[in-house]
Amino acid sequence: MTETKIPRATAKRLPLYYRYLNILHDGGKTRVSSNELADAIRVDSATIRRDFSYFGALGKRGYGYDVDNLLAFFKDILDQDRLTNVALVGVGNLGHALLNFSFHQDSNIRISAAFDINSQEINTVQSGVPIYPIEQLVTQLQDQQITVAILTVPSRVAQEVANQVAETGVKGILNFTSIRLSVPDRIRVHNVDLTNELQTLIYFIDHYDQK
Numbered sequence: 001m002t003e004t005k006i007p008r009a010t011a012k013r014l015p016l017y018y019r020y021l022n023i024l025h026d027g028g029k030t031r032v033s034s035n036e037l038a039d040a041i042r043v044d045s046a047t048i049r050r051d052f053s054y055f056g057a058l059g060k061r062g063y064g065y066d067v068d069n070l071l072a073f074f075k076d077i078l079d080q081d082r083l084t085n086v087a088l089v090g091v092g093n094l095g096h097a098l099l100n101f102s103f104h105q106d107s108n109i110r111i112s113a114a115f116d117i118n119s120q121e122i123n124t125v126q127s128g129v130p131i132y133p134i135e136q137l138v139t140q141l142q143d144q145q146i147t148v149a150i151l152t153v154p155s156r157v158a159q160e161v162a163n164q165v166a167e168t169g170v171k172g173i174l175n176f177t178s179i180r181l182s183v184p185d186r187i188r189v190h191n192v193d194l195t196n197e198l199q200t201l202i203y204f205i206d207h208y209d210q211k
């Protein structure tokens with residue numbers, strides 16, 4: 001694995017690059033310019049060149065980037081050869097939507113276990129994923145060597161669930177609840193807030209896109 005320290009904004013674009021390079025590869029394309037990439041994924045070409053330069057992937061003037069090289073490179077960085085098992089905690093409205101969502105086939109991510117307290121849900125298999133009672137969270141996460149957990153429980157129980165997750169080897173939590181979780185330093189928490197995303201989008205539309 002490459003240990004390069006990269007800005008978070010760059011890291012967020014990596015899966016985007018990776019997906020598009022796969023499309024190019026499947027279409028038999030062997031090289032691509034930063035301008036072509038820019039048009040396709042709607043990130044400006046200067047940003048793409050800067051992002052790629054963090055990894056020492058420098059295109060040649062007049063040639064662009066070699067698709068296979070880049071793809072192998074991103075595959076390594078994103079650790080795509082390894083399947084990541086993810087746990088989902090809270091199979092309600094949002095949890096069901098995530099269970100039914102097939103992650104991009106080339107992403108190597110899958111939800112392998114879900115947890116709830118609702119007797120209607122537990123001990124069933126939905127979209128191929130077994131739903132276990134929350135009491136089995138710690139043992140299942142450990143047995144399945146799960147490293148990422150998605151929290152879609154009601155906010156009032158979020159911290160309590162996070163405490164249980166912290167008893168396992170989980171390294172990352174994708175937190176959909178409105179609670180700012182307190183977890184040990186070894187666990188990274190990413191908060192997802194659709195309201196926030198929409199407000200940011202509306203802000204940019206209102207302030208920057210008035211042409």
Ligand SMILES: NC(=O)c1ccc[n+]([C@@H]2O[C@H](COP(=O)([O-])OP(=O)(O)OC[C@H]3O[C@@H](n4cnc5c(N)ncnc54)[C@H](O)[C@@H]3O)[C@@H](O)[C@H]2O)c1
Pocket residue numbers: 089090091092093094095115116117118134151152153154155157161175176177178192193194195
């Ligand atoms: N971040 C966002 O943009 C966003 C959007 C929608 C909802 N949410 C949040 O996501 C969470 C889920 O929303 P929802 O609409 O799916 O709620 P929901 O009530 O439909 O689902 C919650 C599920 O969690 C289960 N649950 C309750 N206590 C539990 C526990 N201790 N352990 C395991 N499971 C437990 C419930 O049985 C239920 O199935 C809420 O916190 C909500 O505020 C966030």
